[in-house]
Amino acid sequence: MRVSRAAKAESRDRIVAAAARRLRAAGVEGSSVGDMMADAGMTHGGFYRHFANKDALVAAAIAAAFAEFSEPLAAGVAAGEAPAAAADFVARYLGDGHVAHPELGCPVPATAADIARSGDAARAAFGAGATAVVDALAAALTGPRRRERAWRQFAMLAGAVLIARASDPATAAEVLATARRGSL
Amino acid sequence: MRVSRAAKAESRDRIVAAAARRLRAAGVEGSSVGDMMADAGMTHGGFYRHFANKDALVAAAIAAAFAEFSEPLAAGVAAGEAPAAAADFVARYLGDGHVAHPELGCPVPATAADIARSGDAARAAFGAGATAVVDALAAALTGPRRRERAWRQFAMLAGAVLIARASDPATAAEVLATARRGSL
DNA sequence: TGTACATCAGTGAACGCGCGTTCACTGATGTAC
DNA sequence: TGTACATCAGTGAACGCGCGTTCACTGATGTAC
16 A cells, blocks of 8 residues: 655654654664554554665664754754753753653763664764754853853763663762752 | 582673673673673573573673772772872773773763663662762862762763764764863 | 582573564555556 | 556565573582581
8 A cells, every 4th residue: 555755754754753762762772673663653564665774763863853852942042042042951951851751852861872883874963963952052151162161061961861860869869969050 | 510619709700790891882782691601701501590680790790890990090099199090080081992992981871871771780780880980089179069079070071971982073072072171 | 538419500402582674465656648 | 637557655474583581401519427
């Protein structure tokens, strides 16, 4: 049963969106092609009409995950409200909801270690996504070396959430409270 | 062919050491029990004489990896040379060698996302390891809120290396150079 | 200290299972006239 | 605009493979006397 070009494009979007969520929750090796296709409402056999292999989907999903997660920040910056958007981004990043729900969160703590073991396409998408976040954060800063300070802040946020998710509750609470108190 | 108690303890140490390296290089799901046993010079069947299951080995290996990686820092602090030891630790952390060789590096960027999906034992070992690093870094600082500043610095280091490993070369170079210039 | 036997560390085959990928098939869509 | 045919999105079975774990077996170690 062939499907229209528009329907195919919608299928692809659903696969990428499903993958973007599942990859953040379960990791690259913990997310099977069959799982992600089922999340998108299809069976696994049709996968290769859309992607050459699993790696290609991972690369597309990483780009989509960055775009989705940083959309409010990017929109605020585009609207000329960079400082408020950046403050909201930091508060959201260090919030309990973000720590508890990696599937909707930043791709850095959720997927970076897996992407480090992936191909060039996924790494390029990852680098571009991280750079876009830092560009937006830098737009909210004033004074010298804004871009450098944005990079260090983003690295600190990602490291804090990464450590919190992997630690016992007491350690997680300590690193998060500390990060919230001093967001650089 | 039964083996002496001392030989069994040595076998266990070899398994844990092999796992500590392979888990950092390949991740939890990318490191099979058979691979790690082969690294330790044994076949996979004997594994369950030492550990109840793969999760138990992961927890032991995380503790060993933290101890191995932070040993120079801990030794320097114990010798009363905390500031020099902390400076060496930061330089080593952000060095090209550490970025290129996760198998001998900090467990945070290499394994945290996997440990976040593991059981309580692995998370407890992870939290204890991270806390020990921060305790040692705090010993090198002066002034108020030393422990908080040590946590933020460690989170920034881990985030920077995590992002660098997962990004294209240009982005990796930028985040590393930035982290080196401002280590908080 | 010497002997007889129970224990158990390590081996290698086997288990059920899920993985990424391939393929024959279907029928609706796209295209050529 | 209508028709005939080629295309191809999606299905579901199948492939070879590696996974975590179990188990019967071995022979050296540990223990009881």
